[in-house]
Amino acid sequence: MKILFKSKMVLCLTLFSFLFINAQQKRNMENTALLMIDIQNDYFPGGKMELAGAESAANNAKKVLENFRKNNLPVIHIKHIATNEGAGFFLSDTSGVEINSLVSPKSNEKIIIKHFPNSFRETDLLKYLQKKGIKNLVITGMMTDVCVDSTVRAAFDLGFKNTVVGNATATRDRTLNGQTIKAAEVQRSFLAGMSALGNMYAEIVSDIESF
Template sequence: MKNRCKCMLTLSLVLISMVTMNAQQKRKMENTALLIIDVQNDYFPGGKMELKGAKQAGENAKQILEFFRKYSLPVIHIKHISTNEGATFFLPNTSGVEISSFVSPQKNEKIIIKHFPNSFRETDLLSYLRSGNIKNLVITGMMTDVCVDSTTRAAFDLGFNNTIIGNATATRDRNLNGEVVPAEEVQKSFLAGISALGNLYAGIVNVEEFLKEK
């Protein structure tokens, strides 16, 4: 009987400790939301616009998403649908436009449709964030030098504090005046630019650093 009581007491203490830790973590991340930008099938192997390192970036974005879900923190999925003439990917009513299974949205998670690189342009993203008193954004997604970059810079101009999970983003080779610029160099350069001047537009961390700090 005594052993049973001890076990029940121990279990109760563990449960109380877990609830307390969850509450503390939630307070620590108060006014913070996760933004997952364009993690869609066309960017992955077999898609119409495959990116370098897309699968690893997707895996890392999934880890961040699981963290936010664990503590019931706000999650916003950005989904790009191409409407401009001549577009070759993210076309309406195709499998490529769908959000990747790495970060499949749950029913309680906001999905915002956009048609421009900047996720704030002609969407309700800003009003949604302000309605939830969100002041800090943790950003993952694709492509680093296009939609992630433009959205992050716009977010800064709108007064948000931004953190980009660097290895939860990806891009592809670029071409400048006939010269190929490797995806790895594009990735480094854009993340370096965003974090210049003392992390002016955003601080850059990797998924391991982010989760360790929390």
């Protein structure tokens, strides 16, 4: 009887712990939206501005997207259309400007068009988030050191708590003073910068299960 009683107690405690963790995870996702920044065809193989690891990053972003959809959480797709003189990619009315099929928006998901790296600049993103009561952002997308970084820092200044899914972002090689900085180094450096000073700008996680 004692063994049976102990077994039942262990089972009850295990079930309680599972339910508590589940409830805690749901609470953590309250007032949270997903930003999918510029996951567009020109960044993929054959595009006009191919990134290192774009397909891998997009597949990881897809997993995050599926999790948000499963939990009926808000999803916002950011789409860049170039309007600056001399732009060579994300040109209007080209296939390269379209959001990649791996993360195609559903009809009920918000699409915001931007023309600057910062997703808040001259868009209705802030107004939309405020209307939805969003306080926390989960961010994926491209390029890590340009549009993702500028959006994260702007979001922090506007009072949002940010989480960046690091392996769902991507960039490319850069040059400085005639030297090439490899994409992987750029990636690490910018993610490290966002998480500086105790995750001031953003917490960096590796997958959807981390938050």
